[in-house]
Amino acid sequence: MRQVQPDPEAMLPLTPAMFNILLALADGERHGYSIMQEIAAQTRGKLRIGPTTLYRSIKHMLEDGLIVEADERPDPALDDERRRYYRLTDLGQRVAVAEAQRLEQTLAVARSKPLLRSLAPVAPEKGA
Amino acid sequence: MPSTSPARPKIIGASVLLYRWLLSLGPGAFRRDYTRPALQDFRQCLVDAYGKRGSFGVIALWPLLFGEAMVGLLTEYITEIFGRKRPMLPTIRRSMIAAFWAFILFSIAIIALGRTTDPSAPFDAVGRSHPAIGIAYSIIVYSWEIALLAIVLGGLPILFVALKRAIPGGPLKALKLFVIKPRQALLLLGVSFLITVCFLIFLLGTEAISGLPSCTASNGCIVGQPLLLIVGGFAAIVVGTTLFIFVILAITASLSGAVLRSEFGAGMLRFALVPIAVLALVMAAATLAATFWVIGLWIVAPQFAASNAGLGNGQIAWVIAIIGAMALSTLVTVSALGSGLKASRLPTAQQN
DSSP, rough: OOOOOOOOGOOOSSOOHHHHHHHTTTOOOOOHHHHHHHHHHHTTTTTOHHHHHHHHHHHHHHHSSSEEEEEEEOOOOTTTSEEEEEEEEEEHHHHHHHHHHHHHHHHHHHHHHHGGGSSSOEEEETTO | OOOOSSSHHHHHHHHHHHHHHHHHTTTTTHHHHHHHHHHHHHHHHHHHHHHHHHHHHHHHHHHHHHHHHHHHHHHHHHHHHHOOOOHHHHHHHHHHHHHHHHHHHHHHHHHHHHHOOOSHHHHHHHHHSSSHHHHHHHHHHHHHHHOOOOOHHHHHHHHHHHHHHHHHHHGHHHHHOOOOOOOHHHHHHHHHHHHHHHHHHHHHHHHHHOOOOOTTTTTTTOOOOOOHHHHHHHHHHHHHHHHHHHHHHHHHHHHHHHHHHHHHHHHHHHHHHHHHHHHHHHHHHHHHHHHHOOOOOOHHHHHHHHHHTTTTTTHHHHHHHHHHHHHHHHHHHHHHHHHHHHHSSOOOOOOO
């Protein structure tokens, strides 16, 4: 029997918070605070999400099967409190890739417009 | 490096208190599941800010954290009330689970109705002399058999696909599909206990309202029995009923968990809408037939209906509760079918 995979396209586009959470989890399991820190780092501080937005997004992503709860354990880098860890599912990984490709296509369109020439990749200078 | 600050500054304590209060205003489900981790992360943000810039750093975070909490909680309320535009596949998956739970409730109601009409000979006699009553009862029985068939025929392929996808990852992965976490098991046990208590209160209440039967040597009357025996017997009933309900809930939850954890293709999920449609149809037919049956009994054979052999002695309250449960399971299934059908027509790209 042919295996039919769920269509990640059906879940696009993602909100910036959800996409960045998926990216933060791409390196492995993380707890909530670690996700917040990673998002701030990977966006160079341009996107900072608070705990409410984080857990609203996590709630919806758990419902949609993009992430799962891994377990609950203390983070030795912080304190002795137990923290809930999350990780990507296979579907979550595929949705992250699909969203990245969608954004890439959008960026390619933007680069082709005369108004947004400054976005075009800089060609290497001769003799440089 | 681990942050070791035994005494938290007052400004952090006050901010956490305020944030906790703000979270307590949020929707129930969100509050229940995420208050603790949200508070934990909020406190950590403040501790870090205090470590870098002191009290000013904490105050500077207030607009961001309190502002996003207010907007987020309000949005979550709106989401809970009006629903969220969900992607097709998870929606149908949820419809499957809702229909399955509704089927379990429907089955319990039908079994309870069967116990109410036991011994069935006098009910059969009424059915023979009034064919409409007999036909209504037959519809109830056949509806349940068709519902069971729909669940088996619809559920087996879904279970097969779930297992087929899990087995390549090893038998442990396949087993993990059905695992209930200890916390969930405890929750189910608590719910089972609550249902048992409500059930016993309902039984004793209806018995008391309808007048307790007089004590005889053969009807198991507890009056006059030693206190220890009464307490022991009651405890045994509570424990036995709780465990029985727990097993039913645990099996249902385990199968639902397997569906939630498995990945299905759109075709398979669309296929699941067929048994859900059959379920909705037969549950609606059974609920209408049960309503007609009980009203019909009271109209065509009022003396029998009011007697102990019929629906007297508190049985009528029991039958009304059963019909209520059947109506509820029908509503859930119809609603699951509606949202599943709506989701199956969605275009592939949509706003999440």
